[in-house]
Structure formats: C-alpha cells, structure tokens
Amino acid sequence: MIPILIIFVLQNEIRLINLLNGLELDSHQRALISELAQTAEDLRDEFESEKEGLESELEPLLEELKRYLLHRKMIPGRLTKSIHKTTxxxxxLKVAYERRLDSLTKKVKLLLTPEQYYALERYRPCLIPPPDEARIGQSERPIRIYDLLNRVRSMDSWRYQRVKNKIVSRVVERMMLHKPRWVQIDKDQLQQEMGxxxxxxxxxxxVDFAVKRDGFVDQIKGFLPQPDIKSDHKIVKFLLAPEIVGLLKREYQY
Structure with missing residues (x-):
C-alpha cells in the first residue's frame, strides 16, 4: 500500500474511532451495527460489480457515438436505443442499491438512543478531538477564534494599527486554505469584512463584548459555508462504512 493511501486509511479510521468514542455503543449495538455494515459492504461490492459490467457495455456504444459526432454523421436509431437502454x-441499478442502503440506514437509526442520534447529528469529523466535548468531533466552540478576538482587544492602539493587516491576511489565508472546494470566495471582500x-x-x-462575543465568533465562522451533511448520510458514511466492521470486531477496544 502506497504511503499516501496508508495515511488516508489511518485518518479515516481515526475519525471513525472519534465518533465511536462519543456514541458509546453497547455490546448489542456494536454487534448489530457490525452486521449491518457488513451487509452494506456486500451490497456495495454487488452494486459495483454489476455497474462495472453495464459500464463495459456502455463504453463501446459511447465510443461509436463519439465517432458519429466527430464525423457529423447521422446517429443510427439502434445506437441511440442501445445507449438509452444501458444508461x-x-x-x-443505482436506485435499487440506494433503496437497499436506505433500509439498512433505518435499521441503524432504530438502534441508536436519542442521545446517540443527537451526538451523530452534531458530529463533525476530526483527527484530534477537543478534550471537553465528549471527544466526538470538531469543537462547537472554536478556541482559536476566541483567542484571536481577545488578543486583538488586548493590543495597544498603535500596535493594532501596525499589525492589523498582517493579522487579517493570516486569518483569511487560513480560511481560504480550509474552504470547501466548491465555494467561491472574494478574497479582497473577505479581508475587508474581517478587518x-x-x-x-x-x-x-x-460588557458589550462579553455579550456579543459569541455572535462575532458565529459571524467569522459564517464567512465560509459549512457542508450540511444530513444524519442519514452520516449513518451511511460512518456507521455503515466498510472500516467500521474491522474497528468494532477487531481493532476497536472499549
């Protein structure tokens, strides 16, 4: 296994362990979720195998379609029909697979207590969990932002004016580094708003700062939209992940 893949696997397993630590599943839940995750893995393998077979049928049809289009020739009806039929x-196949996966998701959901389901809803994957929040994921209270605001307030006026642009640039650069790929950000506007x-x-x-501090933190967090991962998707992504079987049965120790 190449190093970059090893790192990816380890990071993914650590994120799953963080979630399992926070959920505190009992032995009955662990056993049933492990079985459901194994079933989900079998379904994935079956789906991928059948999809690969259909895609191998589709590939030559698309190659043929490409040739007709490149030569600006009339597309035969039998080719159009074959492409539509295969797609x-x-x-x-995908719809049937997702329905079967939904059925497993509902079974997992029924196994969780209301408290566990709430913890799952709030879970945001991370490598090193915060020490004071059940060790389940990224902190709801971003300490670095609070520290930034307190540090800015404690500066002498002359020093703040001297380093303000550097602080803003550093914060914005960090935000740009961690922004979701699909999000388009006007960097200059973000720097202006941050300043x-x-x-x-x-x-x-x-007194006013103490009252409004959390609002400022939320405002800074709101500069970058956070992905909204629904709880059902989290069940599929985490509790029905292939790695869960190994973590619950072999590696993960309670």
Whole structure:
C-alpha cells in the first residue's frame, strides 16, 4: 500500500474511532451495527460489480457515438436505443442499491438512543478531538477564534494599527486554505469584512463584548459555508462504512 493511501486509511479510521468514542455503543449495538455494515459492504461490492459490467457495455456504444459526432454523421436509431437502454439499466441499478442502503440506514437509526442520534447529528469529523466535548468531533466552540478576538482587544492602539493587516491576511489565508472546494470566495471582500469586524470588536466595552462575543465568533465562522451533511448520510458514511466492521470486531477496544 502506497504511503499516501496508508495515511488516508489511518485518518479515516481515526475519525471513525472519534465518533465511536462519543456514541458509546453497547455490546448489542456494536454487534448489530457490525452486521449491518457488513451487509452494506456486500451490497456495495454487488452494486459495483454489476455497474462495472453495464459500464463495459456502455463504453463501446459511447465510443461509436463519439465517432458519429466527430464525423457529423447521422446517429443510427439502434445506437441511440442501445445507449438509452444501458444508461437506464445503470440508473435503475443505482436506485435499487440506494433503496437497499436506505433500509439498512433505518435499521441503524432504530438502534441508536436519542442521545446517540443527537451526538451523530452534531458530529463533525476530526483527527484530534477537543478534550471537553465528549471527544466526538470538531469543537462547537472554536478556541482559536476566541483567542484571536481577545488578543486583538488586548493590543495597544498603535500596535493594532501596525499589525492589523498582517493579522487579517493570516486569518483569511487560513480560511481560504480550509474552504470547501466548491465555494467561491472574494478574497479582497473577505479581508475587508474581517478587518471591519476586528475594528468593531476593539471598539466595544468589556460588557458589550462579553455579550456579543459569541455572535462575532458565529459571524467569522459564517464567512465560509459549512457542508450540511444530513444524519442519514452520516449513518451511511460512518456507521455503515466498510472500516467500521474491522474497528468494532477487531481493532476497536472499549
């Protein structure tokens, strides 16, 4: 296994362990979830195998379609019919697979207590969990942002004016580094908004800042949209993941 793949596997397993630590599954839940995850893995293998077979049928049809289009020739009716028929088979296969996966998801959901389901809803994957939040995922209270705001407020005016642009640039660069790939951000506008926010933070008295501090934190977090992963998808992604079987049966020790 190449090193980059080893790292990926280890990181994924650590994120799953963090979730399992937070859920505190009992032995009955662990056994049943392990069985359901194994069933899900079997379904995936079956789905991928059948899909691969259909895609191997589709490939020469698409190659033929490509040649007709490149030569600006009339596309034969039998080719159009064959492509539609094969793509529909793939679509039906996918729908059937997702329905069977949904059935497993519902079974997992019924196994979880309300408290566990709530913890799953709040779970955000991370490698090193916060020490004070059940060790289940990224902290709801981003300590670095609080520290940033407190540090900015404690600076002398002359020093703040001197280093403000550097602070803003550093924060924005970090945000750009961690933003989701699909999110388009106007970096200059983000820097302006961040600078204005820090100015506002400095302009408040201690009492007003204490009242509004959490709002400032939420505002900074809101500069970048967070992916909304629904709980059912989290069950499929985490509790029905292939790695869960090994973690629950062999590696993961309670």
């Amino acid at each position: 529909e088979k793939i679509l039906h 204005d926010l820090l100015d506002e933070v400095r302009g408040l008295g201690d």
